[in-house]
Amino acid sequence: MSLIVQKFGGTSVGTTDLIRNVANRIKLYYEQGHDVVVAVSAMGKSTDALVELAARIHDRPSPREMDVLLSTGEQVTIALLAMALDSIGVPARSFTGGQVGMLTNENNSEARILDIEADRLRTALANRQVCIVAGFQGVDKNGNITTLGRGGSDTTAVALAAALKADSCEIYTDVDGVYTTDPNKVISARKISYISYEEMLELARLGAGVLHSRSVEMASRFKVKLHVRSSFNNAQGTMVVAEEDVMEKVQVRGVTLKTDESRVSVAQIPDRPGLAALLFGRLADAQVNVDVIVQSTGTDGKNTISFTVPHKDLLQTRQVVNDFIQEMGAGALDVNEHIAIVSAVGIGMRSHSGIAAVLFKALADLDINIEMISTSEIKISVVVHKDQGKKALEAVHSAFDLDKPPA
């Protein structure tokens, strides 16, 4: 018999009927003799409703009080799920973040988990109780309620699995698993059976939904095997595991498309050491999320630095960059909002050469012009014109045979 951690997100527990469904699923595992620990999110849109309540009272509510408010959402779910299990004869016990000893730092609304005192869970499991844990929340060392920020419930599940040395950690969600690309954009997208932590991390950072990069980082650090699957069917989902456990050898695991970024270029930057560091340091201070960065040196010995930022950070970016240009005597700022970023991710890139060439050729064959290129150990990103983004995505997806079952 094994110890299984399961996580059910907001859409999986959005109504009392769905909570009953979740209870029935848990019962199957429990009756097979497994020990089951469950992390849950707030019901459906209930967190949004709480945020709206707060917004009516304060335009910038204190993070401490916001966490007191928001943590009630998961607390409602744990009580209801424990009741639902009891109603079908499965002994269950709910735990708030504080009750499970989910100790975090004091960074309200973005807290980091420091430790879990798992003794109460172990006692409950020894008594053959299913443990229902409120996701997303913890307490700091002074007993203040904290929340973990985006992807928090996934992180709770992974932390529980790590602390309890669980045999597996199942992330139930509203999709079947991780896909080679977004099935809403490319019809031939396939579900991935196995993916490495590193690949999943890159895809998560590129916005490939499903898992938040934070939970993947933690899973990777503690070697927690994740199984991402649907709460609405019994199909096998995607296993997120260590590189050596990935069964299928491919060059590229998945491709992504982002269309919510702009390209920003600053020309004629004096070639002095530390200027790039200064610019990007200031952007980081202004909470601007910079993605692709490319620098080129002109014949005049001056540099042009181009980078991409989310549209929503553009105003902040203009301010920082204009100040920088004034101070440093750099040239003009150029912004292009009509771009798309296509990225290919795969640990196969480490051992296979020529992958970039395949990608460039796929785009060249369709007369798609590449405006920027950025590569990392397991990722290649290219910036193209926004109108050609979807065509580029499809081309790259099929260039690496992602539309065909793996060998």
Added chain:
Amino acid sequence: MSLIVQKFGGTSVGTTDLIRNVANRIKLYYEQGHDVVVAVSAMGKSTDALVELAARIHDRPSPREMDVLLSTGEQVTIALLAMALDSIGVPARSFTGGQVGMLTNENNSEARILDIEADRLRTALANRQVCIVAGFQGVDKNGNITTLGRGGSDTTAVALAAALKADSCEIYTDVDGVYTTDPNKVISARKISYISYEEMLELARLGAGVLHSRSVEMASRFKVKLHVRSSFNNAQGTMVVAEEDVMEKVQVRGVTLKTDESRVSVAQIPDRPGLAALLFGRLADAQVNVDVIVQSTGTDGKNTISFTVPHKDLLQTRQVVNDFIQEMGAGALDVNEHIAIVSAVGIGMRSHSGIAAVLFKALADLDINIEMISTSEIKISVVVHKDQGKKALEAVHSAFDLDKPPA
């Protein structure tokens, strides 16, 4: 400067606008230099909504999980009220039952307060923060969330006032204070300025809304001065204080009418010691709430016992009494659902004789027949026909000059 505990009930914090109103009221006290601790209930009908959610999942949910669920209601209010205070420049800090160290026994849904670790409150007050405490909730010694049952938020406020040795405890509600009788039934009802704990307790037990008897008992034990007043205006309300602090000397403080009870009579009970104790012991075991009890002995040496019970307990009562009659060889059971109980309450009864006579005469003058009489040290109750209940109430109210301002 003094330390004030304030309690705001569900109707006073039913919307975000009302929560802002409450914040403004607190600010007035804070700016006068007072230390303020506030206990709050869940917003309006939000507890009902949570009960409804649970009902959709389980017809008899576990009290432990029910308390986990319901306690979220007050937790939402404390966060929002702390935000509302912050938004008008008043430093505030919210505390859940667990955070304030509200230690209770393990009796979920009806827990009793054992102790309060008030150190965290004292620290916050010393830092000139308003403390916002979730009413109705606590934790047992194992860290499980408990709730205090009906009147729980009032009890929280009184317990806080006792633990902190507060100068006063203000109970804000949707009425102006305690009245000589229900103003909806008797138009000449007057607001009472001062009332003793004992009188308030009797009135509360007789269903005179406003305060739950449990919070009055605790206030009496710890000599906490209560000020019951409206959250919608600034009028002086009713002070609930020790007998020696009551300013106005009157014979009768208030009168009440109950029409939701039935009279139950058991005739021909053998005159053996302990039979009455047995009968009422069994009724208590069946959770039947017995009010007025009268016993009379017939010429045949057999007893008739009559008592009143709430209509809702009638089915249970019939069962218990019929079993009793069978076993003991007693006579028939008679039930009269068409009764009203009129009661007069006042510590003046201790020192004044003839109060019962005044009451009986007032009813006799109107040809109202008295079916049962029960007296205690500070209370007289009479049972009359239901149709005459309101007339009897008015007669008793004016017989003791409760419709006129006190001398």
